[in-house]
Amino acid sequence: MALSCSVSFCMLLFSIFSFTCSNAKLDQTSLSFPLTALPLSTTKPHIKTNPQFRTLSSSSSSSSSSSSYNLKSSFKYSMALVVTLPIGTPPQLQQMVLDTGSQLSWIQCHNKTPPTASFDPSLSSSFYVIPCTHPLCKPRVPDFTLPTTCDQNRLCHYSYFYADGTYAEGNLVREKLTFSPSQTTPPLTLGCATESSDAKGILGMNLGRLSFPSQAKVTKFSYCVPTRQTRPGTPTGSFYLGNNPSSSKFRYVNMLTFTPSQRMPNLDPLAFTLPMQGIRIGAKKLNIPPSVFRPNAGGSGQTMIDSGSEFTFLVDAAYERVHEEVNRVVGPRIKKGYVYGGVADMCFDGDASLIGRLIGDMVFEFEKGVEIVIRKERVLADVGGGVHCVGIGRSERLGAASNIIGNFHQQNLWVEFDIGNRRVGFGEADCSRLAK
Template structure:
C-alpha cells in the first residue's frame, strides 16, 4: 500500500521466471510460468533463460476509480485461493486470517497443515524484519512475533508473522513469510473486504521480490482497456522499443522522511509541451531530513508532487490550456487535486493538451499526454468535470514525489534490480504487448 493509498486494479497475466529464493540462498532452476491476475475493487529480480511459454485467454474487466493490480494465487496445504494486491511500495506481505463483518475473503490458516506461526526467537523475526517501517515486537501472551503496518490514508494492519506454502501457477514456494493479520483498521472497509491481502514488492529483505529471488520485473498497463501484462524476469517482444534507464538510488541513511527500500530515482525536471519549467534544483532533491524522495509506486493511482513543484506545474499547465479548458476553482478531487475544469456536455479535446514530461537522471523520461492528463470526476454526470492528474502532496501529508501508475499507462516499466536501474519505454500499446507476450495472435 503506497503512502497515498490511492490504488489501481486491473486484470493482468503474470509471467514468472525462476529461480526461486526465500530468506536463504537456495539452489535455482529455470522455468517459465504464467498465471492470471484478477480484478477486485479496493481503496487503497533475474537474467535467466526462457523455456516454454504457456498461454491462456486474457480476462478483461473495465476500469473503475479505485483499482489495484491484484494477483490470484493459492496459499496453504491444501491450497486455498487468495487474491493479493501487488504493491511495489510495501515490504510486509499479509493475509487476512480472521473473519469480520466487513470481510469475507480470508485465509483460513487453521486448515493449513503447512502453516507455522513464528516465535519471537525466530531469526526471521529477530533479523529479517529489521527493514520494516514498524519494528516487529514480541507478543508476550503467545510468544509469537507480532508485526504491524500503517499507511498514510489512516489504515493499518496487525497480526503475527508466519510462514506457509504459496503456489503461483505451477510453482510452489514453501516457508514464505507473511503477516497473518487479525486486526485491520480500514478507511474504506467495503472495498478492502474484496481482497485477501497484500503482496509487498519493494526492496526490503522480506518482500516477495527477495523471497522469490527476483532481480528483474516489468509491467505494462493498457490505457485503452483493462488488459496488461506483468513479467517477473526477462521480457522481450518484437514491438518493444528501446528502454531508457535511470539509476536506482540506494539509500542507507535512516532519516525521518526516507523510505530506504522504495524504488527511488533522481528527479531532474519537468517539461510542459516544449517548455522546460523553471524549477530550482533544490526543490527536486532530497533534503537533510529525507524529504523530497522520488519514488515509483504501483499502488498509487495518481502522481504527487511536492508543493513548490506542483504550483509551478499547475501555473504553466493552466496557461497552456486556457484556450481549451476553463478552470473551475470550486472543484477539488481527492486529496490535493485542485486544478479542475468544467467542460460542458462534451469531452475535452485531449489532442490539444500539452504533454507533461517527467525527466530523470540518465536521460530517462516518462511522458504523460492525452487522456492521462485529465480524470473525470465520478458522479459529475452531464457537467463533465475533469481534474488534472497531478496532485499537491502537501494536503495529503506526503513529504515525497510519488509517480503513480495512472501515468504509467501504455509505458513499459522495467525494474532491473541486478543492474540497479529502472527503464521506461513510452507509447507502448500495452494491450498488444500483453497479447504478444501471452502467445495470442499478433495484431
Template sequence: MRIEVTHVNSDGNYTMAELIRRAAARDTVRLAGARANVTTPLHYSTAGGYLMELAVGTPPVPYLGLADTGSTLVWIECLPCKNCTDLVVPKYDPHKSPTFSSLPCNSSLCEALDFRGSCLKGSCTYNIVYGSGATVGVLGSEIFTFGSSEPVSVPDIGFGCSTDSLGDYGNSSGIVGLGKSSLSLVSQLGVGKFSYCLTSYYDIRSTSSLFFGSSASLSGTAVKSTAFVRNPNSTFASFYYLPLKGISLGATLLPVPSTAFAIRTDGSGGLIIDSGTTFTYLGDVAYQLVKQAIQSLVNRPPADGLKLELDLCYSLRPPPPQMPNMTFHFDGADMNLPVDNYMISDSETGLWCLAMLNSTDNSSILGNFQQQNMHILYDLDNDVLSFVPAQCSKL
C-alpha cells in the same frame, strides 16, 4: 513467471466518478501516514491500485492482493478475523492448511520487521501502519501458487496472516509488497528483476501483467533507463527513488528549481515510483508550476473539482483543447506522458481534471495513473529502472 493484474473495479460496481474519488481519498491518506520465473495477471482495484492473482496453502485457495511497490510485507486476511472486510470470501484459514507454520521470533524475516514486529508465545507478530490503514497479525510460512494456465508453486514464502486490518484495500485480500526488503515477494522469489504493464485507467475489463525473473525484459531502441537513487535514511530504504531533474509541458521546460526533487540529508524529499498510489503527487513548488502551465494552455475558468477530490478541473463542455505531452526528465531518460496520462475525464460529473495533486511537503510520488500503457522494468541487480510505451492490453 507471468501473473495477470486487473483493476480493482473489474466487477464494474463503481462509476468512474466514484473510482476517482476513492482513489484520490485513499492517496491523500496514504501520503500522510531466481527461484522462480513468474508472470501474473493484475486486476484494477476500487482502491485505485492493481490486484495480483495468487493462491495460498494446501490445497491452494485463490486470492487477490494489491500489488504495491511502496510497501514490503506480503499479507492476507486470515481466520479468525476481528476487523476484516466482509467483501472477500473465503478467507484463508491457517488451521486447514497442513503446509502453514508460524515463524519464530528469531527468524530473519521477523528481524526484518524491525520495530514493527514483536514476540508473542514464541511466534513473530506484527503491527504495521500504512498511510492508508493498518494491519495486525502473525508472520507465517506457506506455499504460494502463481498463474492459472501453468501454475508455479513456491514453498516457504514468508507472509503476514492478518487477523485485524483497517483501511481501503478495494476488493483485495491484502497487500503484496514489492518494495526493497527481504520481506517482499520479489526478494523471497529470489529474482533480480520484475516488470509490469498497466492497462488504461478507463479499461476495467482488460488485464495487466506482472512479470518476475527472466520473463521480465524490455527490448528496442525506444527503451529508456535511469538509475535508482538511494535514500541516506534507512527508514525509507525500501522505496524506489528516481532522479527526477525537471518537467516539461510540450516544448516548454518549467522553471522548477533543481532542488525540488532532491533527497535531503534527513531523508525527506525525493520522488518515488509507486504502483499502489493512483495519482502523482508533487511537492508544492513543482505542483504550482505544473498547475500554472496547464491553466495557461487551457485558458478558461476552472470548475469546482470537489466532487472528484481533485484540485484543478475544467468542464468537458465545450470540449477541452488539444494538449501536448508532459515530459518527466529523469537523469538519462525522458518519460513522455500523453494527455490521457495526466488529465482524467469523467462524463458523470462533466469534469476534466489534472490527475496530479499537491503533496504539501517536499516529497513526490509517481502514481500508477501516469504509468498506464507503459512497460516498466525494475532491474534490482543493477539498480536501474527502464521503461517503454506499450499497449499493455495486448502484451
C-alpha cells in the same frame, strides 16, 4: 510510499483461474496465469501509508536466479491492481495489492465466507506462526521497523495502520507460494491478518529484505498498464516476473541508492528512487531546479515510482510550477474550490478532450534522456460526475515530503524493475494489445 514509508493508492486487480508449468530443467521453467479485474468500491483515491518502516526458488530447500523462472500474466485495469497468488500447501488463491512502495506482504486470515473467503491456515501443511521469541518480533530489526507485540498465545502480533484510516493486524507467519507440486517459493515471512478494514492483502515489492522480491529471489519484474478508456469494457495489460521479451527496446535509468549513513528522517531508502530532472508541459520546460527532485539533507524531495499509487504527487516547489502553467493555459476553466479526494485541485467540468489539447503533452524527464511521456489524451483523469482532474496532487497533503510517480502516469508504458542491475526501464507500448 512516504513518511519514511510509502503511499499506496488504487492498484491493479488480478484473478488467477489456472496455471501451467514445464520444468524439464529449472532454467526452462515458465509459469502463466490468466488474470481478470475486480471493481473498487472507493469514491476517492485510496491512500495507504506504510508505517515507518527475485525469479522464484524451485522448492523450499533451494533457490534460483531470476533467469530460472519467467512468469507472464495479463490483467485488466480498473484503477486498482491486485494480484491473486497461490498461497500455502495445497495452494489457496489470495488477492493481494501489488505495491512497489511497501515491504511487508500480508494476507487475509479471518473471513471464512465466500466469495471473499480468506486464507485458512488449518488447510495448509506449510503454515508456521512466528513466536514472540523470534528475532523478527523484536522492535528494531534493521530496515524493517514494525510495531510488534506478544499476544496471549506468545505469538508475534503486528499492527499496520494506513493514512486513509484503513488497518490490518494479526500474526507474523511463514508460508510458501505453491505454483505446482514441484515449484514453490521458500517459506516467506508474511502477515496473517485476523482483523482488517480492507478485503485484500498487500504484496510488498520494494527493496526491503522482507519484501516479496527479496525473499523469493525475484531480481526482475515488469508490468504494462493499459489506458483506462480506450475501448469498451475493462482494458487488459501484462505482468512479468523474470525476463521481459520486450526489454531490448526499453530505456533504462539507474536508481539512486543510499547507504546506512544516508538514512534521513524524510527518506525511504527502500523505495525505487529515480534521478528525475524536470517536467515539460506542452512545449514549455518548467522552471524547476533538478535539486527539487533529489533528496536534500533531511531526505525531502526524493522521487520514487510506485505501482500502488494512483496519482502522482509533487513537493510544493515542483507542484506550484505545474499549477502555474496549467492555470496559464486553462485557468478560467478550472473548477473553483473543488479538490478531489483532498489532494487534486486542478479539476475541470466540460470537454476533457479540449482541455487536454490546451494543456498538451506532459513529460517527466530523467537522467540519460529517459522520459515518461503523458500524451494530452491522458493528462486528465475522469473522477466521476463529469469532472476530470490533472492526475497530480500536492505531497504535503499526504504529510509527505516526496515526489511519487503513480500508475496513472504509467499508462501504455512498460515499467521494468531490474533489481539485480539497480535500474528501472521504460518502453512505450499499446498495453491492451500486448495482452491479446
